[in-house]
Amino acid sequence: MPFAPQLASSHWVDSVMKTLTPDQRVAQLFMVAAYSNRKRIDEDSVSTLVQQYGVGGLIFFQGGPVRQSKLVNRYQSQAKVPLLVAMDGEWGVGMRLDSTTRFPYQMSMGGIRDNQLLYTMGQEIARQFKRLGMHVNFAPVVDVNNNANNPVIGFRSWGENRENVTEKSYQYMKGMQDAGVLAVAKHFPGHGDTDTDSHLALPLIRVDQRRIDTLELFPFRSLMRRGLGGVMIAHLNIPALDSTGMPSTLSKPIVTGLLKQKLGFEGMVFTDAMNMKGVISKYPPGDADVRAILAGNDILEFSRNIPLALRMVREAINKGLINQEEIDTRCRKVLALKQWAGLNHYKPINLKNLYQDLNTPHANYLTRRLSELSVTLLRNQNKLLPLQRLDTLRLATLTIGTKDTTFFQRMVADYAPVQHFWLPATASLNELTAMRETLKPYNTVLIGVNNLGSLPATNFGVTPEVNVMLHELVGQKQKMIVSVFGNAYSLSRIRDLDRADAVLLAYQESQNAQEVTAEIIFGGLGATGKLPVTVSSRYPIGAGLTTQGGIRLAYSYPEAARMNNNLEARVDSIVNGAIAAKALPGAEVLIARKGVVVLRKSYGTHSFADAPAQAGKSSRPVRNTDIYDLASVTKVSAALPSLMKLQDEGKFNPDMTMGQVFPEFKGTNKNDLKLRDVLTHQARLKAWIPFWQNYVKKDGTLRHRFFHADSSRRYPLPVARNIWARKDFPARIHKAIGGSPLNDKPGYVYSDLSFIMYPAFVQAASGQTIDQFAQQNFYKPLGATTLGYNPTRRFPLARIVPTEYDSLFRKQQLHGTVHDEGAALLGGLSGHAGLFADANDLAKLVQMYAWNGRYGGQQLIKPETLAEYERCQFCPDNRRGLGFDRPATNPAVNASKNASQSSFGHTGFTGTYWWVEPKEDLVVIFLSNRVNPTRRNNKISSLNVRTNILQVAIEAAQKVGKASVESAVPKE
Structure with missing residues (x-):
C-alpha cells in the first residue's frame, strides 16, 4: 500500500x-x-x-x-x-x-x-x-x-x-x-x-x-x-x-x-x-x-x-x-x-x-527486453532492413568515435562475416579519404556513431568531423546503415541522415542497446520503438518504423522464451561437474527456444592442465567463438543437407539404389542397396573400416610412399601437421568400401561408409565439392562463418579446440586437423567427419531445421523434404530418420526421458551434439573435445552429460509456469 x-x-x-x-x-x-x-x-x-x-x-x-x-x-x-x-x-x-x-x-x-x-x-x-x-x-x-x-x-x-x-x-x-x-x-x-x-x-x-x-x-x-x-x-x-x-x-x-x-x-x-x-x-x-x-x-x-x-x-x-x-x-x-x-x-x-x-536472470532479462522495445528505426529505404540474402553481401562495420571493438560490432559478427573498421570523432581529412577507399570493396556498410555526449552545449558530442565523414560516406552506391548510440536530440546535429539507406536510434551506448540494434538490422528482432520527443521536422515525436523480427536467431535470457530462470544454474552444475570428473576439459552450451538464444556459455579450458601436451604451459580458457571438430555431426550438417537440397532439385531421392548414385558400386554387393535403408543404417553396411592401418608399417610408422612432410601436387591432402597424403587416397578408400563385405545379418548397424561416399555424389550431381556446395547453399545464406572444413585455412589455430593425442597413426596432438582417421586420409573433406564450427554458427543450421528449412527469409530446404527426412522410417524396429537420429528406447543413448518422438538430432564422437525438440520449439547444442587427450575417456556418456542438458532444457520450457514479465499488470 x-x-x-x-x-x-x-x-x-x-x-x-x-x-x-x-x-x-x-x-x-x-x-x-x-x-x-x-x-x-x-x-x-x-x-x-x-x-x-x-x-x-x-x-x-x-x-x-x-x-x-x-x-x-x-x-x-x-x-x-x-x-x-x-x-x-x-x-x-x-x-x-x-x-x-x-x-x-x-x-x-x-x-x-x-x-x-x-x-x-x-x-x-x-x-x-x-x-x-x-x-x-x-x-x-x-x-x-x-x-x-x-x-x-x-x-x-x-x-x-x-x-x-x-x-x-x-x-x-x-x-x-x-x-x-x-x-x-x-x-x-x-x-x-x-x-x-x-x-x-x-x-x-x-x-x-x-x-x-x-x-x-x-x-x-x-x-x-x-x-x-x-x-x-x-x-x-x-x-x-x-x-x-x-x-x-x-x-x-x-x-x-x-x-x-x-x-x-x-x-x-x-x-x-x-x-x-x-x-x-x-x-x-x-x-x-x-x-x-x-x-x-x-x-x-x-x-x-x-x-x-x-x-x-x-x-x-x-x-x-x-x-x-x-x-x-x-x-x-x-x-x-x-x-x-x-x-x-x-x-x-x-x-x-x-x-x-542483485544481478538475477530476471533483472538481466527485463533490462534487455526494455532495450529491445526501445531502439527506434527512423529510416528504411526500399525496406532494406532486415537485411536479406547474406550470401550477396560484403559487409563492413565502421565505428566512429572509438578505437575499440564495440558490442555492436561483435553482435554483427555473430550474424554474418564482416570486417571491422574504426575512425576517431576528430578524424583528419587524410584518415577520411583513406577510409573511403578502404570501404569501396564492401557493398553494405554498418556505421555506428559512438561516444556521443548528453549536453546541448557540446553539440551532444557530434563533431564537425563526424558530419564531414557522414557526408562523404552516405549517398554512395554502397548501402549505408547508420546507427546512433546516443541522445535522441543528437540526431538534429548529425547531417545527411536523410541520405542514408537506414537510420536507427539506440538512445544510449549500453551493451544491450548496441546488441539489440544489430539484432534488428539482421531480423533477430523487429523494430517497434517510437521517438518520445521531436528531434526535427523530419523526425517528429512518434516517428518510428516497424520491421519483421524472428527471421534469424535473437539473443536474450530464458525468460524471453518463457523458460525457467534456473536453466543456467542447472547447466552450470552439469558441465562443471563433468569437468571436475575429468569427462572433458571444456565445453560450450547453446540453448535456443522460439528462435531466441537463451544460453550461450563456455566452460573450462582447451586441454586438461595436467595433460602431457600442456607441460609447462597453461591451457587457454574456452570462449564462445572457439571452433570445434564436429565429428559425426558432419553427417547431418554437411552431407545430409546437401542430399536434401539435391532432392529438391530432382537429382536425388532416398528410394534410389547405391548403384544408381555411385557408378563404381555397379556389379558389387552394394549395387541394389536402397538409400532409404542406407540412410537409416539398416542396409548391412559395415560400421567402419580402419583404412589407415593399411598405410603404416608394422612398427607403426607411416609408409613413406603414401605420405610426405610437405604438400605437393602428388601429396595435396592434409592429414595432420607436417603430414600430407597422396592424391589417390579418395579413390583407394572408395574402392575399399565397394569391395567390403556386408554384414551377415540384417538389422540396425550404425555405419560411416555411405557418408564417406556422398561427397563424390554431390560433386558429380552439382559440379561442386561438398564444401563448396554446402557453403553456397547453406553456410553463406545462414551467415555461418565458421561452418566448414579445414579451419586452419581461415582461422588462427588458437581459436580451434584441440582433440586427441593420436598415439597410433599420426603420433601427434591433433589440433586444427580432423580427428577421424578416415576423413584425414581424404584431406579432411568427407561426409561423415571433417566439419568444424562454433556453437553459434551450428545453431543457425539447426534452427533452419527447426524452422522447417527456412532461415533469414530464405527457404533453403523444402518443408516436405525436411519432414520426410526427420520422420522415423521403420519404427518401432529402427528409431532412425533419414540420416537424422531420433530418440532411442534407452533415453541415455542420445536423448532424454522427456524428449518427444518427434525430436531429432545427432551426436559426434569427439563429444559434440545437437538436438531439436519440436514440441517445445527447442534447440540444444553441446560442443566439447572429450577425446582430449584420449578417446579412451568416455565419461561423457557414462555421466549422460549431453542428454542431461537436453533434459534440463526441456524441463525449463515445460515448468516455466503461467507467470511472465508481461503478465504483471498493476491494479489501482
Missing part, C-alpha cells in the same frame, strides 16, 4: 518520539550524502553525523554494492533511530553502483508501448533497493522535457508528451511502492523547460501559470491522485509562481501554497540536493536550510554543513521563526515513513550472495 501519513500517530512513532530531544527531532529531517568509494576519513565523518547529531537518513552516491552494504550496516548500528536510506536510482541502483543492473534511461523507454513492463521494472528496482537496505528512490523523473536544449533533464525524462510521461511515471512509481520502496517524483513543479543546469546556477522558467498548470503540473497532479508517496522540489526561479525570485526549494508559495495546500499533497516532500549552486549561490548553507524548512519541506537532502544547519534551525526556533510543533509534526512524518519502510523491525543487510541477488 502507498505511504500514509496517518502512520504518524502509530504506537511505534509515539514511542520513538518520546526518546528524542527537540534537537534530535530537527536532525531527523536531514539526509546526508554518503559514498562507498571514498576514504576512511569520509566514512568516519558520516559516522559522526549519525552518532553525534542523530541525522535521520542517508543518500548514497557512487560506490559498490558490497562496500555500500557494509557501510549501511555500520551506520545503522550507530544510529539511535534506524536511518532512512535513499538513492538517486532513476535507472536502478546501477546509476550509482558498479557491478549492478543498469536499466535503460527514461528517454530510451519513452517510446515503448508496453507500459506494464515499467511497472515490472519498478518492482525489480525496488527489490534491489530493499536487498541493499534502502527505502527511498528519488525517481521517477516526471519532468516533461519540451526543451531540446535542456542541459540537466533531457535523456532523464520520458519525453515531451505529458500523457506519455504521466502513464510511464505512474507504472514505475506504482511498481516501486507496491514492492515497499517510496517513489519520489521530481523535479516539482517541473524542470523540463530549462536551458540552465541547476547544479551550476538557478534556472529561470519563463512561462505563465496557465502553461505550468496544464503541462508541468499535469504528471504530478495525476500521480498524487493515484498514491504518489514523495515529491522532490527543484531549484528553479519561477516568477509565475513566486515573484520574489526565491528558488522553488525555498519558496513557501510553491512548497506549501501550491504543493501542500492547492494540490493537497500529504506525502513526503524532499528538497533537491542542498549543495547545488541553484540554491547556495544566493543563500549560503545554514540560511538555505532554515528557509527550506520555512518553505514547508519535510526532508532536506544533502545539506552542505549539517552542524551549521542544525544550529541555525535551533536559533530560528528560539527566535520564533520556526515552530517546534511544526518540527515535531514533520519528525513524526519521517518516522511514519520509516515504519512504512519496515524500519520499526530493522534487520542488518545480509552480505551473503549479495551480488547474485
Whole structure:
C-alpha cells in the first residue's frame, strides 16, 4: 500500500518520539550524502553525523554494492533511530553502483508501448533497493522535457508528451511502492523547460501559470491522485509562481501554497540536493536550510554543513521563526515513513550472495527486453532492413568515435562475416579519404556513431568531423546503415541522415542497446520503438518504423522464451561437474527456444592442465567463438543437407539404389542397396573400416610412399601437421568400401561408409565439392562463418579446440586437423567427419531445421523434404530418420526421458551434439573435445552429460509456469 501519513500517530512513532530531544527531532529531517568509494576519513565523518547529531537518513552516491552494504550496516548500528536510506536510482541502483543492473534511461523507454513492463521494472528496482537496505528512490523523473536544449533533464525524462510521461511515471512509481520502496517524483513543479543546469546556477522558467498548470503540473497532479508517496522540489526561479525570485526549494508559495495546500499533497516532500549552486549561490548553507524548512519541506537532502544547519534551525526556533510543533509534526512524518519502510523491525543487510541477488536472470532479462522495445528505426529505404540474402553481401562495420571493438560490432559478427573498421570523432581529412577507399570493396556498410555526449552545449558530442565523414560516406552506391548510440536530440546535429539507406536510434551506448540494434538490422528482432520527443521536422515525436523480427536467431535470457530462470544454474552444475570428473576439459552450451538464444556459455579450458601436451604451459580458457571438430555431426550438417537440397532439385531421392548414385558400386554387393535403408543404417553396411592401418608399417610408422612432410601436387591432402597424403587416397578408400563385405545379418548397424561416399555424389550431381556446395547453399545464406572444413585455412589455430593425442597413426596432438582417421586420409573433406564450427554458427543450421528449412527469409530446404527426412522410417524396429537420429528406447543413448518422438538430432564422437525438440520449439547444442587427450575417456556418456542438458532444457520450457514479465499488470 502507498505511504500514509496517518502512520504518524502509530504506537511505534509515539514511542520513538518520546526518546528524542527537540534537537534530535530537527536532525531527523536531514539526509546526508554518503559514498562507498571514498576514504576512511569520509566514512568516519558520516559516522559522526549519525552518532553525534542523530541525522535521520542517508543518500548514497557512487560506490559498490558490497562496500555500500557494509557501510549501511555500520551506520545503522550507530544510529539511535534506524536511518532512512535513499538513492538517486532513476535507472536502478546501477546509476550509482558498479557491478549492478543498469536499466535503460527514461528517454530510451519513452517510446515503448508496453507500459506494464515499467511497472515490472519498478518492482525489480525496488527489490534491489530493499536487498541493499534502502527505502527511498528519488525517481521517477516526471519532468516533461519540451526543451531540446535542456542541459540537466533531457535523456532523464520520458519525453515531451505529458500523457506519455504521466502513464510511464505512474507504472514505475506504482511498481516501486507496491514492492515497499517510496517513489519520489521530481523535479516539482517541473524542470523540463530549462536551458540552465541547476547544479551550476538557478534556472529561470519563463512561462505563465496557465502553461505550468496544464503541462508541468499535469504528471504530478495525476500521480498524487493515484498514491504518489514523495515529491522532490527543484531549484528553479519561477516568477509565475513566486515573484520574489526565491528558488522553488525555498519558496513557501510553491512548497506549501501550491504543493501542500492547492494540490493537497500529504506525502513526503524532499528538497533537491542542498549543495547545488541553484540554491547556495544566493543563500549560503545554514540560511538555505532554515528557509527550506520555512518553505514547508519535510526532508532536506544533502545539506552542505549539517552542524551549521542544525544550529541555525535551533536559533530560528528560539527566535520564533520556526515552530517546534511544526518540527515535531514533520519528525513524526519521517518516522511514519520509516515504519512504512519496515524500519520499526530493522534487520542488518545480509552480505551473503549479495551480488547474485542483485544481478538475477530476471533483472538481466527485463533490462534487455526494455532495450529491445526501445531502439527506434527512423529510416528504411526500399525496406532494406532486415537485411536479406547474406550470401550477396560484403559487409563492413565502421565505428566512429572509438578505437575499440564495440558490442555492436561483435553482435554483427555473430550474424554474418564482416570486417571491422574504426575512425576517431576528430578524424583528419587524410584518415577520411583513406577510409573511403578502404570501404569501396564492401557493398553494405554498418556505421555506428559512438561516444556521443548528453549536453546541448557540446553539440551532444557530434563533431564537425563526424558530419564531414557522414557526408562523404552516405549517398554512395554502397548501402549505408547508420546507427546512433546516443541522445535522441543528437540526431538534429548529425547531417545527411536523410541520405542514408537506414537510420536507427539506440538512445544510449549500453551493451544491450548496441546488441539489440544489430539484432534488428539482421531480423533477430523487429523494430517497434517510437521517438518520445521531436528531434526535427523530419523526425517528429512518434516517428518510428516497424520491421519483421524472428527471421534469424535473437539473443536474450530464458525468460524471453518463457523458460525457467534456473536453466543456467542447472547447466552450470552439469558441465562443471563433468569437468571436475575429468569427462572433458571444456565445453560450450547453446540453448535456443522460439528462435531466441537463451544460453550461450563456455566452460573450462582447451586441454586438461595436467595433460602431457600442456607441460609447462597453461591451457587457454574456452570462449564462445572457439571452433570445434564436429565429428559425426558432419553427417547431418554437411552431407545430409546437401542430399536434401539435391532432392529438391530432382537429382536425388532416398528410394534410389547405391548403384544408381555411385557408378563404381555397379556389379558389387552394394549395387541394389536402397538409400532409404542406407540412410537409416539398416542396409548391412559395415560400421567402419580402419583404412589407415593399411598405410603404416608394422612398427607403426607411416609408409613413406603414401605420405610426405610437405604438400605437393602428388601429396595435396592434409592429414595432420607436417603430414600430407597422396592424391589417390579418395579413390583407394572408395574402392575399399565397394569391395567390403556386408554384414551377415540384417538389422540396425550404425555405419560411416555411405557418408564417406556422398561427397563424390554431390560433386558429380552439382559440379561442386561438398564444401563448396554446402557453403553456397547453406553456410553463406545462414551467415555461418565458421561452418566448414579445414579451419586452419581461415582461422588462427588458437581459436580451434584441440582433440586427441593420436598415439597410433599420426603420433601427434591433433589440433586444427580432423580427428577421424578416415576423413584425414581424404584431406579432411568427407561426409561423415571433417566439419568444424562454433556453437553459434551450428545453431543457425539447426534452427533452419527447426524452422522447417527456412532461415533469414530464405527457404533453403523444402518443408516436405525436411519432414520426410526427420520422420522415423521403420519404427518401432529402427528409431532412425533419414540420416537424422531420433530418440532411442534407452533415453541415455542420445536423448532424454522427456524428449518427444518427434525430436531429432545427432551426436559426434569427439563429444559434440545437437538436438531439436519440436514440441517445445527447442534447440540444444553441446560442443566439447572429450577425446582430449584420449578417446579412451568416455565419461561423457557414462555421466549422460549431453542428454542431461537436453533434459534440463526441456524441463525449463515445460515448468516455466503461467507467470511472465508481461503478465504483471498493476491494479489501482
